[in-house]
Amino acid sequence: MTTNQLLPISRDFTALAPLKRQEACTRLPIKPAVLHCGAFKLRAAAPDTPTLSQLPEPSGDWKRKIPVIGETFFFTSDAASWARDRVACHGPVFQSHLLGKPTVVVGDLPNWQKALAADFKHLHQKFPESFMKASGSMPMNIKEVHASRRKTIAKAFESEAMAGYLPFMEAILTKYLAIWADKPAGVDLRRAGQTLGFEFAAALVLGQELDEQTRDELSQHYANVIKAFFTIPIDLPFTTFGKALASRTAIQDWIHGNILEELKQYLETHKLQGRRGIIHHFLDCLDTTNVAESDVDQRIADTIQSVILAGNDTTATGMTSLLGIWPSIPQRVKDKLQEEQGMVTRKHGVEMGPKAMAAMPYALSTVKEVLRLLPALPAIWREAVDDFELGGKLIRKGSSVMLMTHPAHAADPKLKSGPSTMEKQMDLNDLEVSFQPERWLQESTRPGLAVWGMGPHTCQGIPLFYQEAKMMVAMLSRKYDVNTLSGPVEWSQLPLINPKNAAHAAIIDLHMKQKLLFVLPAWQSESSALRTAAWFRSGKISALA
Ligand code: HEM
Known part of the structure; x- marks a missing residue:
């Protein structure tokens, strides 16, 4: 028109x-x-x-x-x-x-x-x-450049590729939940989400886990680049923009020095066939038309950098929201989740394989309900x-x-069909009313979700995040609980959804929780019992055993 x-x-x-x-x-x-x-x-x-x-x-x-x-x-x-x-x-x-x-x-x-x-x-x-310069992002407003990159990335999010990431995801989540459950003083929710978000993004893109030091350094560099979003582009060593540029150089150096050589081997011999990170799928269909041979490395490095950038903070925020809202999620929802996990494990065993993951519609609805109330972006x-x-x-x-x-x-308008007013169905202080995963199960009550964007730029990482978050919900329902140590979390919206203040949570191994509540005196509140459980696990009060 x-x-x-x-x-x-x-x-x-x-x-x-x-x-x-x-x-x-x-x-x-x-x-x-x-x-x-x-x-x-x-x-x-x-x-x-x-x-x-x-x-x-x-x-x-x-x-x-x-x-x-x-x-x-x-x-x-x-x-x-x-x-x-x-x-x-x-x-x-x-x-x-x-x-x-x-x-x-x-x-x-x-x-x-x-x-x-x-x-x-x-x-x-x-x-x-400032952000374009600091991130070195490709100009995604040029239709042809955009279409070519989208095509390169698309294969990595198809169902066959997604099934290949499941063991990585399971290993990462198992590791972190165990670490958090062992922390005597609980964990800072924002920090926990950030570490997990970066680990997911980096490990899944590269197809390998990073050592702790590299992960923390790179994660800090990415955080510096993101800060360039809301800053003036003055390039001095002490300005936010200057630090963002330095961090971009550090990320690029790391990719060139540690990743590209290995990827070249993959391209030449397919020796790394067993190692299937997101990047290996890109390489299978990398579009190098109009790219000079000398620029191919740079194109690969830019793709790695930008996909980690797209998936890092958003995933971190999504995970923080999930952990932070978990203590307030109504018991009726948790009961249904446990029931679903019971059915899944009886039918598919404890491993989170593709069939098990596909049999968790209520867990997926729970993830969507969290994103509806706390849109990560x-x-x-x-x-x-x-x-x-x-x-x-x-x-x-x-x-x-x-x-x-x-x-x-x-x-x-779909919220109108719910039991109470629209405002009540967005109320974070009354999840008994607002939190209804059931609304996602039927077309007639299913709301829209703007959080993924719409149109030609719609997020390509949707299946990846759903898989990660669904697995987190499954693991929490099977084995863990989360308890906030600093009261219900209050949320700020900008620049991304996050707890307003440092919000601490204890991640509790359910088995330990039961054992401890049993041995503690009746007057002890549940929250202090849960906190003690974490101490108990850490060995600090092993005398109790
Ligand atoms: C909760 C997590 C996530 C949220 C809320 C989110 C949200 C979004 C949104 C709103 C857009 C569109 C931006 C726009 O139109 O300007 C987008 C684009 C994109 N996202 Fe995500 N994202 C998430 C996770 C991920 C992950 C895990 C990846 C991959 C590792 C990813 C990869 C991408 C890519 C490649 C684009 C660009 C698509 C294009 O321009 O055509 N996202 N995301």
Whole structure:
């Protein structure tokens, strides 16, 4: 559709908007239907459809806020509530001023879908210059480059490849859960999620586990590169940007020095056939058309670096959310999970093979319910490449467009079919009501999930994360429990979902929990019993045995 064509106006503002507030807000001018006298009948004419230039711009009251800073403060202090209030007042497509720029915000699923279906046409992916330079990311807004890389990566996420990663995943999760259960003082949730996220990303991409020192150093370098997202590109040794550039060089040096030689052998002789990390699948279909021979190594190094980057922080956040929310998940859900795991182990044994993994629909629904309530990625960013219509509003060429996940999940019309109001079904403080994995099991109640993005850039790591998270849920249900030592976790949305303060949790081996609760005096609370269990395991109070 060209920009000159007539465009229909969507008048579906939002199901969330309370009437009073909506009345106070700007509305689209709705023309009264004209009544025509036909031969013996009245019929309403189709409402006039305005041209693009007649459409209103998205409304918003940021101009009344602080100049330059705009609404940044409100946005960063509680992004989810801020967005929900603005959607209620201005509709799902509204205007704000964030991080120094006028920004159009999109906060419902139909407009997410419509906007991202127009990727490469009306919108393109735009990361801050500082991040592009520091990450050395390939320009994914060029359609052909994007298509070629997507094709290279796709094979690594097909079901045959996924089955090959299962033993790696099982080994990594078994190792970490045992380590955490042994920590006398519990674990810092954010740190635990980060270590696991990086280990998963790096080990699965490379097809080998890293030694502890290399893992920690590389993980820190990746964290430095991510920090370049929200910074000014001034290259000095002490600036965030300067440190990010230095870290990128260190990552590249490490890949060139430790990985490429081995991969070359693989390419030449396929000697490493047994070692099937994500990268080995890439190599099988690496598209080197238009790539000079001398640049092939660099292309491989860039692919390794960027896929670890894409999967690292997101997986870390997803795992932190899962561990952090686990203590508050209702017992009825945990009972069903245990029941499902009982059936799986009876039928497929204790090993987490492909058949066992496929027989866990309730565990997968639990993972999706966690992502619905705690979307690991709060938003994605785009830039408008021409004038176009979205939600009945004119989006001008050059506008920054931010698509927010939390309000999109909160405004999902599918939530209406639940037992209580939409707001209650997003309430993290009342999971008894809001946490319903069952909603994912049937088409009629299944909500949408914006957290993976939509359209041509939809996340390619979806099957990988689902497999990792499902296995975590299975292991927790079979053998472990999580207990927070610093009260229920409070969550902050930006830059990614994470506990607001350092949130400590004890990961408890269920067998030990039972043994210890049995020997402890009746007055001892469960949480202190659980903490003591960890001490007991560590050998510090072995006298009890
Ligand atoms: C909870 C975990 C994850 C979340 C929430 C997530 C989310 C996303 C989102 C929203 C996008 C689209 C970005 C945009 O449109 O601008 C994306 C793209 C991508 N993700 Fe993920 N992701 C996760 C895990 C992973 C993992 C584990 C991998 C692989 C190791 C991965 C690989 C990718 C790749 C390659 C793209 C780029 C696709 C493209 O541009 O065509 N992701 N991810």
